[in-house]
Amino acid sequence: MAAQPLDVETAWQLVLQAVNRSDVTLGLPESSEAAVRLNGQGAWHLLHPATPQAKDVLSLFLPLCKPLAPGTPSRVVGQLGQSLDGRIATVTGRSRFINGSDGITHLHRIRAVSDAVIVGAGTAMTDNPRLTVRRTQGPNPVRVVIDRHRRVPDGHHLFTDDEAPTLRLVAGRYKPRAQATLCEGVTEVPCLGDDRDRETVNPTIIIQVLADFGLRKIFVEGGGVTVSAFLRAGLLDRLHVMVAPMIIGSGRPAFSLPEIDLLEDALRPRSRLVNLGSDMLFDLDFS
Ligand SMILES: NC(=O)c1ccc[n+]([C@@H]2O[C@H](COP(=O)([O-])OP(=O)(O)OC[C@H]3O[C@@H](n4cnc5c(N)ncnc54)[C@H](OP(=O)(O)O)[C@@H]3O)[C@@H](O)[C@H]2O)c1
Incomplete structure (x- = not known):
């Protein structure tokens, strides 16, 4: 048979x-x-x-x-779920739900194979996410929020639900530690420089901080500002862009990169298209 x-x-x-x-x-x-x-x-x-x-x-x-050999670079995967016109949320920040059920399950699967999941302060504030694995089996990653100005409310899930450790990256000078210990609950890590700065910092420092905590398989879940900073710095090995059959017509952009004049200068990674069911996934390989 x-x-x-x-x-x-x-x-x-x-x-x-x-x-x-x-x-x-x-x-x-x-x-x-x-x-x-x-x-x-x-x-x-x-x-x-x-x-x-x-x-x-x-x-x-x-x-x-695949395991990462000691001393080799971290592996960084980004994702964005966008409409056909490249928006990840409305102008007021509503993004639930651009992607369909299969896209959301895909997102939870990436969390489950990652050591840490990163979101920007904008996403943490607006969505109040849990960043846990609920739509599939697998462990929860450590949650990381880039919150230089401590603007994410202390009562949000990431800081109160104890579902997984949370690292809150804030302004200040980073004091490298050979082997930092992850604690239950929330650990604040000063590493994002001067809190009067408005420009994003080069996320290389974020990768270093997480490596010091033993976290080397990194998932950058959003939003657009955060993923774009990693992309601009050349830190993404892979980027999963899930495109939903929807036109929003206005709203928050997926990618914001420095202007270019010539299309020869556009990023053209190796790519593969996968039909997830509710969404089309572009699996982009920058490695
Ligand atoms: N469709 C999707 O896949 C998806 C995924 C996630 C989020 N979203 C939606 O996207 C929206 C938020 O996205 P967004 O692009 O506006 O914001 P975001 O990327 O979530 O957060 C941006 C903020 O995070 C901090 N930050 C991020 N990277 C930093 C860096 N390298 N250095 C210093 N600070 C950094 C900064 O906070 P400060 O300004 O405080 O310095 C920055 O303004 C929400 O509406 C959410 O619902 C959609």
Whole structure:
């Protein structure tokens, strides 16, 4: 009898097994029958039939599971969910829900394979997000909010729900620590320079701070200002842009980068298009 093809849920179980592992064969959750071979160099081979959607889950997430060798750079993945006209929210900041149910599940999956999830103060203030993994199985990442002016209200979920540790990055000079310890609850880390500055800081300092806490698989979840600062600094390895079939016509932009005159100077990363169901995903590879 022909083997039942792997479905999306089984593929996701295999992804969770693959986190921080290489050069190993992953078995089916129920039977331990060999399903995926990781070759240690980041490549993988399917040893079992799978549905097209299950193959998409494996091909999108297995590259994000590969362990990082000591001393190598952090891995940084950004995401934005946007309308066809490149907006991530209305002018008043409403973004729930541009993306459909499949897009939101995808977002939770990226959280589940990341050590830390970062949002800007604008998103933390407006959305009052939890940044936990609820739409799928997997661990919660450490939550990080870039809040130089401490403008995110202290009563917001990130600071009160104790679902996962939260790092609140604020103004001040960073005092590097060899191995910083993550505490339960909220830890304030001064590292964002002078609080009178209005320009965003180069996020290289943020990657360094998180590495000092042992957090090296980083997910930059939004909003547009925050993801753009990482993109401008050349820090993103991958960017997942989820496009919803919707035109808002005005509102907050996804990307804001310095002006260019020639299209030859536009960013043209390697890209792959994946149909998530409710949204089209552009998986952009800057590595
Ligand atoms: N559709 C989506 O995928 C998505 C995802 C997330 C959010 N959103 C929506 O997007 C909107 C917010 O996005 P946004 O672009 O306006 O703001 P944002 O990126 O969430 O936050 C920007 C603010 O964060 C701080 N910040 C970020 N990077 C910094 C850096 N490198 N250095 C210093 N400070 C930094 C600054 O705060 P200060 O100004 O205090 O210095 C900055 O003004 C909300 O309406 C939210 O609902 C949509």
